[in-house]
Amino acid sequence: MSQNNPTVKLHSKELLSDNWGKLYKVNYTYILKDGSEQNQTREVYDRGNGAVILLYNKEKQTVILTRQLRIPTWFNGNTDGLMIEACAGMLDDKEPEECIRRETEEETGYTLTDVKKVMEVYMSPGSVTEILYFFTAAYSDAMKTGKGGGAANEQENIEVLETPFTKAMEMITAGEIKDAKTIMLLQHAKINNLLG
Template structure:
């Protein structure tokens, strides 16, 4: 934050604490035309930070994707709340995003990653959530990917499949992939794909 930009927290409450947490902030902040604004109250969904990984086979030019039911899409009224996604997981205390990338690739997709290439860190819904997601491309052997994965104790039922990169790219462009994190991962992979194929193949 630059020196002339300030945020003053007047009060902070936690009205809900469950698997996730909701904090209520009463705050005011610097205004573009100068001075401080009025106090505003905002609820923030606090779910921690996450890592997302698109496993990529540079030899076969294929990506590994997953599909699973998402209650948020169901609650939004989506007629098909099974989302096509990249592998992802929450960063627990003491872990790095890289740790999560490797762990979740095994748990959710059954693939072991070799090299990891970071492609960005993003806030997905900063108007109402503190969550950030660090995205990676992970080198893998896509010939070994497939089947149903996930942890029973977490209620996961995850279908794993592979697609040629060009097909996955078209799926983003025609909105067949409508999960924002996954779309970003595919589009960012497009920007570095040829370089990674030379380095990893």
């Protein structure tokens, strides 16, 4: 961990859990602008970094989304636990573009040609270390090389949805799409006129 902020002094980092990700309890001192010091204790969850992509087709005016069970949402008001999302996955020590190409093939069955990185985002910086790398790519029916659905060894059960872009935007307003990364990519596509 590189440290180039002299206003933060780390005192301890205790591993609380090392299951899917690593949960740490950290104690540090933060020096404020007036020179006073605050001692703070926080929990930091390190689950690794990830990548996400929005596949779009100008001719058909469609996007590829997925639907899958996200059990944490079930505990917080999502009654069936299912989420509609853009294709995404963990980097697993791979480069972001390599990761998102692999995830796209596994989850959606599309083999991509050109992939464009559009941004890097800390999704929940108050407690999670993850940086998410955002991509977009045009797709065509000819790029469909597999059935998708996810990797069998990862216990994934992913439904692939080819959705009209205008409907996807309406689904945000209707509360049918509540996933932040997906909303961000759909809004990026609209702002940048990706679908023409």
